[in-house]
Amino acid sequence: MSKHIAIGVDIGGTGIKAAPVNLKTGEFADERYRIPTPQPSTPDAVARTVAKVISRFEPGRKTAIGVAFPGVVQHGVVKTAANVDDAWIGTNLRDIIRDYAGHDVYVINDADAAGVGEATFGAAKGVDGVVLMTTLGTGIGTALVVDGEVVPNLEMGHILVDGQDAETLAADSARERLGLDWDGWSRNLQKYYSEMERLLWPDMIVVGGGVSKKSHMFLPKLALRAPIVPAKLLNGAGIVGAAAHAHHHDLRDRAAAKAAAKKAEKKAKKKGQ
Numbered sequence: 001m002s003k004h005i006a007i008g009v010d011i012g013g014t015g016i017k018a019a020p021v022n023l024k025t026g027e028f029a030d031e032r033y034r035i036p037t038p039q040p041s042t043p044d045a046v047a048r049t050v051a052k053v054i055s056r057f058e059p060g061r062k063t064a065i066g067v068a069f070p071g072v073v074q075h076g077v078v079k080t081a082a083n084v085d086d087a088w089i090g091t092n093l094r095d096i097i098r099d100y101a102g103h104d105v106y107v108i109n110d111a112d113a114a115g116v117g118e119a120t121f122g123a124a125k126g127v128d129g130v131v132l133m134t135t136l137g138t139g140i141g142t143a144l145v146v147d148g149e150v151v152p153n154l155e156m157g158h159i160l161v162d163g164q165d166a167e168t169l170a171a172d173s174a175r176e177r178l179g180l181d182w183d184g185w186s187r188n189l190q191k192y193y194s195e196m197e198r199l200l201w202p203d204m205i206v207v208g209g210g211v212s213k214k215s216h217m218f219l220p221k222l223a224l225r226a227p228i229v230p231a232k233l234l235n236g237a238g239i240v241g242a243a244a245h246a247h248h249h250d251l252r253d254r255a256a257a258k259a260a261a262k263k264a265e266k267k268a269k270k271k272g273q
Contacts, residue, residue, distance in 0.1 A: 002029075003062070004022060004023050004024050005020045005021065005022060005023065005029050005063065006020070006021055006023055006063065006064040006065065006066065006243035006244070006246050006247040006250075007019070007020050007021070007054060007057055007059055007063060007064070007065045007066070007243060007246075008020075008021050008065075008066050008068070008113075008238070008239035008240055008241070008242035008243030008244075008246070009050055009053060009054065009065065009066065009067045009068065009105075009239070009242060010068045010110060010113070010238035010239045010242060011037070011046060011050065011067065011068060011069050011070060011084070011110070012037060012070060012083070012110070013037060013041070013070060013083030013084060013138060014036065014037055015034050015035070015036055015037055016034065016035050016036075016037055016046070016049050016050060016053055017032055017033070017034045017053070017238075017239060018032070018033050018034075018050075018053035018054060018056065018057070018239065019031070019032040019033065019057075019236075019239050020057050020243075021239065021240050021243035021244070023243065023244065023247050025121070026117070026120065026121025026122070026233070026240050026244075028236065028239075030057065032236070032239065033053050033056045033057075034053075035049050035052060035053055037049070037084070040085050041084040041085045041088075042085045042087050042088075043085070043087055043088055043091045043096055044096075044100075046084065046085075046088075047096045047097050047099070047100040047101075048100050050067060050097050050100065050101065051097070051100035051101040051102075054101050054103065055101070059103060061103075063103075064106070064243070064246040064247045064249075064250035065101075065103060065104070065105045065106070065243075065246055066105065066106045066107070066108060066113070066241075066242030066243050066244070066245045066246030066247075067093065067094075067097055067105050067106070067107045067108070067242060068107075068108055068109070068110040068112075068113035068114075068238045068239070068241065068242040069093055069107060069108070069109060069110060070082065070083045070084060070109075070110045070141075071083075071084070071088065071109065072109060072153045072155065073093055073107050073108060073109050073152075073153070074152075074153065076092050076093055076094035076095070076107055077090065077091070077092050077093065078090065078091050078092075078093050079153075080155075082139060083138060083139065093107045094106070094107045105246070106242075106245055106246040106249045106250065108152075108241070108242060108245050109141075109143075109152060109153055110135075110141060110238050111133065111134075111135055111141030111142055111143045111154075112143045112150050112152055112153070112154075112241070112245075113237070113238045113239075113241035113242040113245060114133055114135055114141065114143060114208050114231070114233075114237035114238045114241050115131070115133035115143030115144070115145045115150050115241065116143075116145075116150055116241035116242075116244050116245050117233050117236070117237035117238065117239075117240035117241030117242075117244060118131075118133055118145075118206050118208070118231055118232065118233060118237055118241070119131060119133075119145045119148055119150070120240075120241070120244045121232070121233065121240060121244070122206070122231055122232035122233045122237060122240075123204075123206045123229050123230070123231055123232040124145060124204060124206055127203065127204050128147060128203070129146070129147065129202075129203035129204075130144065130145070130146050130200065130201065130202045130203050130204075131144070131145040131146075131202060131203065131204045131205075131206060132144055132145075132196060132200055132202040132204070132205045132206070132226075133145060133206045133208065133231075134157075134196075134205065134206070134207055134208065134209075135207075135208040135209040135231075135237075136170070136171055136172045136207060136208070136209040136211050136212070137171065137172050137173065137209040137210060137211070138171065138172075138173045139157055139167045139171050139173070140156075140157030140158075140166055140167050140170060140171050140192075141157060141208075141209075142154050142155065142156040142157050144156075144200065144202075156196065156199075156200075157171070159192075159195060159196075159199070161188075161191050161192050161195055162191065166192050166195075169188040169191070169192065170185075170188045170189050170191070170192040172209060172210065172211040174188070175211075182217045182218050182221070183221065185218060186218045186221035186222060189218060189222060190221075190222055190223065193205060193222060193224055193228065194224065197224055197225055197226060202226050203226060204226055204227055204228075204229065205224065205226050205227070205228040205229070206228075206229055206230070206231050207219065207228060207229070207230055207231060208230075208231030208233070208234065208235070208237050209231075209235070210234075210235055212230040212231050212234055212235075213234060215229075215230035
């Protein structure tokens with residue numbers, strides 16, 4: 001597999017998706033592969049499925065692989081699991097995927113992955129300052145990108161709006177559950193994004209998730225200080241961002257290992273003199 005290709009995996013509550021990504025263009029280098037998320041979505045069941053979607057693309061030993069997860073991931077360990085089995089909490093995501101896949105991986109929160117994807121190849125590419133990435137789906141995923149760097153695990157989909165968890169009012173699932181038309185849902189979105197502007201003062205807001213394909217039905221109805229635009233990568237942002245995240249960290253780790261080996265060699269030569 002080319003050195004310009006990395007594999008991105010996006011774990012969701014209903015599906016686990018993966019594709020090789022061309023790191024020069026941000027485009028899929030092969031057709032996306034999807035397997036339904038196993039139920040119950042326990043760590044072993046999900047890790048086994050992730051290993052299966054990875055093996056589909058036969059990665060080489062040096063191929064970087066990134067895995068996006070729907071929850072807070074801190075130092076490789078899952079801290080929250082809203083849309084997968086609670087057994088994930090406290091599980092080392094990186095370790096369990098590596099054990100099943102037989103290949104090291106880099107892990108990241110799914111909204112953060114989408115933020116990386118949009119900042120690297122999408123709507124937020126080249127944008128200075130603060131970019132707020134939101135994904136509207138079953139819940140609301142959020143990522144904050146500051147001068148190209150992601151602030152990890154920003155769980156701003158759960159702020160209170162009118163005394164309620166924002167997801168219960170402004171997620172795409174809320175639109176369907178509450179039976180709202182586009183105008184009604186847009187009013188809820190207006191309240192949510194106005195609060196986000198009050199708290200974060202973003203220079204741009206990017207809206208992703210499956211509903212972003214219909215952005216013309218609701219984004220023009222919103223009145224905000226910052227420009228609010230649909231995600232360029234749409235639902236592929238998580239896969240692309242996971243791949244880009246893995247590539248970046250793989251290069252960093254290889255450089256660090258090379259520098260450490262060189263330092264050790266120099267020390268050994270000096271000791272032998």
